Amino acid sequence: MWHKHAYKLHSLDYKVREAKGIISNGERGYRQPYVIGVCGGSGSGKTTFCKQLVKYLGPELVLHISQDAYYKDLSHLSFDQREKVNFDHPDIIEFPLLVSHLDELSLGKNVTLPLYDFSKHSRMIGNQFATPKPIVILEGVLLFSDNDTEKRINHKVFIDASEKVRFERRLKRDVRERGRTPESVHNQFNSTVSPMHNIYVEPGKSKADQVVSGEQSFEHVIEDLSVKIIKEILVL
Template sequence: MDKPYVIGIAGSSGSGKTFFLKSFLNHFKDSDITLISQDDYYIPANTKTQEENRLYNFDLPTSIDRDAFYKDIKDLFDGKTIYKEEYTFNNPNIKPKMLEIIPAPILIVEGLFIFHYEEVNNLLDYRIFLDANEDVALERRLKRDLLERGYDHDDVMYKWINHVVPSYNTYLLPYKQITDKVIINNTDDPEVINSATDLISQDLRQKLNFV
């Protein structure tokens, strides 16, 4: 198999990455595109107590099994299928699924540190940066973590102030200027994201001679 065309997608927490990815993937057949997410490579922290988990910083490059993440990306380059248990953010109410990541001509690499990890950044052909104003991003983060991940309000705010914002400023924001496409997403109007993915997918189809 030829080397896939690799698109790196990163953004601040609450920037709308999940919706962006869903919209973008819908422009292609499953056999044409595949996704590998840094989130599924967190070093397990579910053995910690609730208080330890509150203090544990998941927003540092060292919280990810960086070697395994890079190895699996390279294995996809070599045409190998990856089997990986999804990460459920220590939510005991969610049973993790077994992910099957199948090689495809287009590979999406998604995660907070993909530009910071030099070995991963060097593999990317196109870089997309999603961003949102801090107040908008925080509101989205609160909704997601309270409803989907079972965190309490104080825990979310502690992590936002002490972990999320400092990590974004240190490990992601400095790379904004080197990306190919910056998308500012301060509205919940889906048309903003859908229009962006329409344009990017059209350009990509022409570049790769996709029918």
């Protein structure tokens, strides 16, 4: 539990307040965001890790961006055609748009992030307005497979979990949150998710600065990483 580590929290809170003061000080100028990339297989625990990290650091200090928002718009295809698309291949992600948004944020510019509807396999009408913050947490299965995206990440984290665990988590999520049937989830996992994971996701582990188990508590990892991040943005 977080309250068991009051000393660390107090120290981190001081560093966060100090960082905010530096970043908001007009005389020091705008500071480029520190980007943390969180990659790993579908169902590995990336979203849980990112949410806990955002909560620990403070949402006012962090912009959380998901690769999932950048699935290419397939509204020009029929729904039956969309269902046959391989959503686990890097080509389905509009990485150039993601890279351009990261570049704009690095210059202190606001961006409008796309929104995606997984039940319809198409982008939603409207966008999510995002303002630059000192820290950007970038989350996605295929982040480390794209060279242009990868080289814009300051610290790369890979969340590792067994295939059995990843499938069980994905099954629960897709049925509950995305309107999928268990059969369709199982078929997709076997036909594209698992093979694409082996080709495009798993190699990202060797590119990571830090490999974290997605089957254990993230508590201590998040504490230590938070302190590291704050130290980094203080010296940028």
